[in-house]
Amino acid sequence: MSAPTKHRSAEEIGRTALGPRPFPELGEQRAAADLDTVDTTLANGLRVIAVRRSSVPLVELRVRIPFGDPATSSTGSTHAARAELLASTVLTGTATRSRVDVDTELALVGGELDAAVDPERLSFTGNALVAGLDTVLDVLRDALTGATYPDHEVERERERLVERIRLARSQPSVIARESLQRHLYGDHPYAKEMPEADEVSSVTRDDVLALHAAAVLPRGAVLVLVGDVAPDAAVRAIENALGGWTAEGAAVTPSPLPVVRGGDVLLVHRPGAVQSQIRLAARGLVRTDERYPALQLANLVYGGFFSSRLVENIREDKGYTYHARSYPEFTPGGAALLVDADTASEATAAALLETRYELGRMALVPPSEAEVDTTRRYAIGALLTATSSQGGLASFLVNLAGLGLGVDWFLAHPGRLASVTVEQVAEVALEFFAPSAFTGVLVGDADKLTPQLRALGGVALP
Template identity: 75%
Template structure:
C-alpha cells in the first residue's frame, strides 16, 4: 500500500530504494572473508572401539549428534546379495521399539527434551542423526543406547515398514532421476556394492524379522564407527557422558568398510531408452581426487567455474544463454576410497543433443580457455563463503564433520581449508581444468526417448546404444 503522511510517502518501491537522483546506488565493496572461529574439541576412542568427537559451539542451547557406522556388504558383491534389502529395512525399523520402549515411548521421551532421532542407510554407512536441548543430551544418549543394544524390531512395525518401503521403491523406480542415477552407477561400477543404492522391491518383500535381527547383531558394531556431538556442551564432559551411556554397546569384529571402487574411465555416453519421455537426463562422470590431495583446492575452484554454482560457465551457456535446461550443475562426489566429478542436466527432448554438445564444449573450453583471475576470485569467495556458512550452525558443523571423519579427515582440515583456497593461483586452477575436465575423461548415461533422440545423437557421436 502506498500513501502519504504529511506529504511524505510511507512506502517506496524496490526501484526507488535502489536509486538516487543521480543514478543507481553503488554496491558496497565485499568485506574480508572471516576465518573459522576456534573450536574447543575432544577426540577420543572408547574402550568398545567407538571414536567420539565432541565440539563446543554454544550458539544456541542445543546439541546435534551424528553416529556413522560403516555398513557395507560383507559379501563384497551386490550380485544376489540380500544385504541391501536387509539394511534398508533395518534402517527403517531400528527406531520402532526396544525391549524397554515402544515406538510411541521413544518418540515421546525424545519430544519431552525437544529432541528427535532418525536413521538412514546407503551402500557405505548406516547413519543416526539427532538433536535435543543441551539439557536433554542424556535422554537422547539413553534412548540411542537402548536402540543400539536392545532394538526389538516388533513384527507389526516391521511388516508395516516393509510394505511402505516396497511401495516407495516401486514409485522411486518410475522417476527419471532415479533411472538415470541407477544407470550411471551401473556404468561406473558394474556389480560393485556401491552401485546398488536401492534394493529391488521384491528383495525387500522377502526380508524377515530374523534377517534384520541377525544383521543388527553382526553389522551394527562400535569398532570402526564414529560418534560426533556438537553443541552447547563441555567437550570433555560430553565424551565421558557418551562413554558411560554407550559403553554397553559391544560387538565382535569391526564395522565393514566399503571395498575399493574401480577407477572411472572415459568413454561413450550410454543411451538408456525411456519411451515417451518429453525430457532427457544427462549424467556425466569422471575420475577425481580426494580432499587430501594437494591439488584438490584448485580442482574445487575449477569445478565451480565450470558448473558448480549459478554463475558458472555451464549454467551461463545452457541455461541463461540458450535456455536448454532449468537446472545444470557439476559437483564432486566422495567415498572413503576416492572421488568422482559428476555433471547433471535435465533438458527438453528436442534440445538434448544440443545440450550434450554444449556441455562437452564447456568441458573442453575450461582447459583450452583457462579461467580468468576474476572467475577464480569469484569462485574462491563462493567456496570459502559457502563452507563457512554451511558449518556455522550446530547442525551443519556436525553433518560436515562426520562426513569428513568418514573420509579420513577431521576438524583441522575444515579450519585450514579456507586458507588453502585463498592460496590457490589462477595457474593452478588452469592446470586442474586441463587435467581433470578434458572431455575424454568423462563417460556417463543419457536417459530419453529413442525415437526422438537417436538420429541427432548418432550424428553427434560419442553415444552408444544398447
Template identity: 65%
Template sequence: MTSATHRSAERIGHTEQGPRPLPPLAEPRAGRQPETVDTVLENGLRVIAARHGAVPMVELRLRIPFAGEDAAHPARAEVLAETLLTGTERRDRVRMDTDLAAVGGTLQAVVDPERLSITGDALASGMETLLDVLTDALTEASYPEHEVSGERDRLVERITVARSQPRTIAREELQYHRYGDHPFAREVPQAADVAEVTPEQVRQLHRDAVLPRGSTLVLVGDIDPEATVETVRRMTSGWHAAGAARELPALPEVVGGDVRLVHREGAVQSQLRFSAQAVPRTDERYPALQIANLVFGGYFSSRLVENIREDKGYTYGAHSTFEFTPDNGTILVDADTASEVTAAALLEIRYELGKLALVRPSEAEVESARQYAIGGLLTSTSSQSGLASMLMNVAALGLGQDWLSEHPDRLRAVTHQQVADAARWYVPTAFTGVVVGDAEQLGEQLRGLGGVTLP
C-alpha cells in the same frame, strides 16, 4: 515529499559520470574454531564433541560403515534402517517417541551402500536422554514382527514409486555404467527383494553389522566437549563387539568413454549424467580442483549454467559436483532437458568441458569462485546442524576439525596457474555417462554427434 528530497534506488546508483562503482568486498572474517574433543573409545567408537553454544541444543550424527557384498544386503539394510527405532527390550515405539519428545528430541535412521546414518537433535539439557534412546536401539533393538511387516510393506510401495522416477533411473544407470556390480552401485533395492525380508534376517544383520569399531559419533551444541565424551563413554559401554563395521571396498577408477543412451519409452524429458575420475578430498590438488569445478558448473555464476540455462534455456538447472568416498573422488555433471534439445545440450556440455580444459579461466572467474567456496564453507559450519554434518563428512575421510578450519587458507593459497592445471581434469575424453530418454526421439540426434552408444 518532493523530487529534491527523494531519490530512487536507480538514481542513487548513478552519478553524473555514470553508474556508481560498487565498493570492494571486505576481507572475510576468519572462522572461529570451536572447542573440540576428538577421541576413540575402548569399544572402537570415534567420538567428536564440539562446543557451539548459539542455541541450547545439541545435534547428533552417527555413521556406521554398512557395506555388504551379498545381493540381499540392500533390501535387508533398508528394512533395518526403517525399523531400528521401532522398539527395544525396554521401550516400544511409543515409549521411544515419548522419551524423545520430553527433551525436544528426534532420531532418524537412513542407509546407503556405504553407511547406516542416524541423525538427531534435542535440548542440550536432554542430551543424556537422547543418547540413552540411541544406545538402547543400538544394543537392544528388537525388531517386532508387526513393526517389521508394516514398515516393510510401506517401504515396498515407496521403492516401487521411486524406481519409476526419471532421476532414480538415471542415477542407477550411471552407477552401473561406472561401477558395474560393485556394492556402491546398489543404492535402491528391488521392491520384490524387500518384500522377502523377515524380522529374523534384520535381527541377524543388526548383530553382524551394527558395530561400534570403525563407527563415528559427532555431537555439536551447547555442551562441554570433555564431559560429553565421558558421558558417551559411560552410556555406550554396553555396545561392543569383536569385529569392526564394514567399509565399502575400493572403487574402480572411472574411465572416460562413450555416453550410453538408455531407452525410456514415451519420455518427454532426458536426464544427462556424466562422470570423470577426480582426486580424494585429502589430495593436495583438491583445493584447486574445487575452484575449477565451481568455474565450470559448481554454482549459479558458472560457465555451464550461463550457457545452457541462462543463454540457451535448455534446462532449469545444470550442476557439477564431487562425490567422495574415503579414498576416492569423482566429478558428477547433470542436467535435465526437453527431448528436442537433448543433443544440443550434450554438445554444449562437451564444448564447455573442452573450453575449461584448454582455455585457462580468467582471474575474475577464479577469484569469484574462490570467494564463493570460502564463504560457503564458513556459512555451512556457522550453525550447529551444519557443523555437525560437515564434521561427519570429513570424519568419514579420516579428517577432523583442523582440516575444516584450515581449508579456507588452502583455498586462498591456490594460484591462477594451479586452477588452470586442475581444469585439465575436465577434458571431454575423461568423461563417460548416460543419457536417459526416449531412444525413438533421441537416436538420430545423438548418432550424429558421435561418442554415444545407442540401445
C-alpha cells in the same frame, strides 16, 4: 490508470547513466577460530568428536557406522534390502521402549532421532535441548544394543518400503542415477543404492536381527556431537551411555570403487519421454589430495554455482535447461566429478554438445583471475555458511570423519582455498575437465534422440 511498468532486463538493471553499477564490497570472510574440541576413541573402538558451539542451548548428534555387507561383496545378496528395512525399524522398539515410548521421551526434551542407510554407511541424526542430552544418548544406546524389531513394525515398514521403491523407480531422476551407477561401477555393491521391491518383500524380522548383530558395530564407527556443552563433559556422557556397546570385529567398510574412465555416453531408452536426463562423470580427487582445493575451484568455475560457465551457457543464454550443475562425489576409496542437466527432448543433443563444449573450453581456456577470485570467495563463504549452525557443522564433520579427517582439516581449509593460484586451477582443469575424461548416461526416448545423437557422436546407441 497509470502506464504499465516497462520490464527491465538484468543488464539494464545492472547499469546506470554513468556506466555499470558497481558490486558492493564483500565483507571480510572469517574462518572459524580455534574450536574447543575433543577427538578421541573409546575403549570399544567408537571414535568421538565433540565440539562446543554455544550459539543456542542445543546439541546436535551424528553417528556414522560403515555398513558394507558383512557376508559377501556380491550384488546378488539381499544386503541392500535388509539394510533399508533395518534403518526403517531400528528405532521402533527395544526390550524397554516401544515406538511411542521412543517418540515421547525424545519429544519431552525437545529432541528427535532418525536413522538412514546408503551403500556406504548407517547414519543416525539427532538433536535435543542440552538438558536432554542424556535422554537422547540413552535412546540411542537402547537402539544400538537392544533393538528388537517387533514383527508388526517390520511388516508395516516392509510394505511402505516396497511401495516407495516401486514409485521411485518410475521417476526419471532415479532411472538416470541407477543407470549411471551401473555404467560407472558395474556390479560393485556401491552401485546398488536401492534394493529391488521383491528383495524387500522377502526380508524377515530374523534377517534384520541377524544383520544388526553382524554389522551394527562400534569399532570403526564415529559419533560427532556439537552443541552448548563442554567437550570433555560430552565425551563423558557418551562414554557413560555407549561404553557398554561392544562387539567382536569392526564395522565393514565397502571395498574401493574402480576409477572412473572416460568413454562414450550410454543412451538409455525411456519410451515416450518428453525430457532427457544428462548425467556425465569423470575421475575426481579425494579431500586429502593436495590438488583438491584447486579442483574445487575449477569445478565451481565450470558448473558448481549459479554464475558458472555451464549455467550461463545452457540455462541463461540458450534456455536448454532450468537446472544444470557439476559437483564432486566422494566414494569409497576415491572421488568422482559429476555433471547433471535435464532438458527437453528436442534440445537434448544441443545441450550435450554445449556441455561438452564448456568442458573443452574449461580445459583449454583457463579460468581468469577474476573467475578464480569469485569462486574462491564463494567457496569459503559457502563453507562458513554451511557450518555456521550446530547441525551444519556436525553433518560436515561426520562426513570428514568418514575419510579419517577431523576438525583440523575443516579449520585449515579456508586457508588452503585462499592460497590456490590461477595457474594451479588451470593445471587441474586441463587434466580433469577434458571432454575425453568423461563418460556417462543419457536417459530419453531413443526414437526421438537417435538421429541427432548419431550425428553428434560419442554416444553408444541402443
